[in-house]
Amino acid sequence: MAKRLIPTLNRVLVEKILPPSKTVSGILLPEKSAQLNSGKVIAVGPGARDRTGNLIPVSVKEGDNVLLPEFGGTQVKLGEKEFLLYRDEDIMATLHD
Template sequence: MALSIKPLADRVVVEPAPAEEKTASGIIIPDTAKEKPQRGTVVAVGAGKKDEPVTVKVGDTVLYGKYSGTELNIDGKEYLIMRESDIFAVI
């Protein structure tokens, strides 16, 4: 899916994974108690800085900090835009 925005410099747009609906034991979690996901899929990347190329690519599944990024709503879908340095790992 092509987004209508192109991040600048070392910024990355991530589509967060859906929040868990149930616990491991099968208890349904209400919307008010759901944790913000800390995992998502990269959907757009910037070109990087002059001496620091971006190392993640579109399609990578990444882990990021709980409060990382700025929330965006594009065409009715939720995304996060963050600096690549806010990403902890590619899984």
């Protein structure tokens, strides 16, 4: 049975994007050459409420590529896949081509 995780409040479920370990031509890349600590947003919560009860929506949406902090997030394993759960305010930026 497959499980689907739906974050609560202003949390965001992210799958890390792993940089390639070698080029197309087969040259191995050193670990330090990895570019950005990035991930793809898999699911988002509805948002948090302010002091007056108004909903503050999450700033990213499913499918966005985001820049993640070097440390943080809560590891979540669903089946064979590993994900990270962040608060919306911990995500540093969205990445665009």
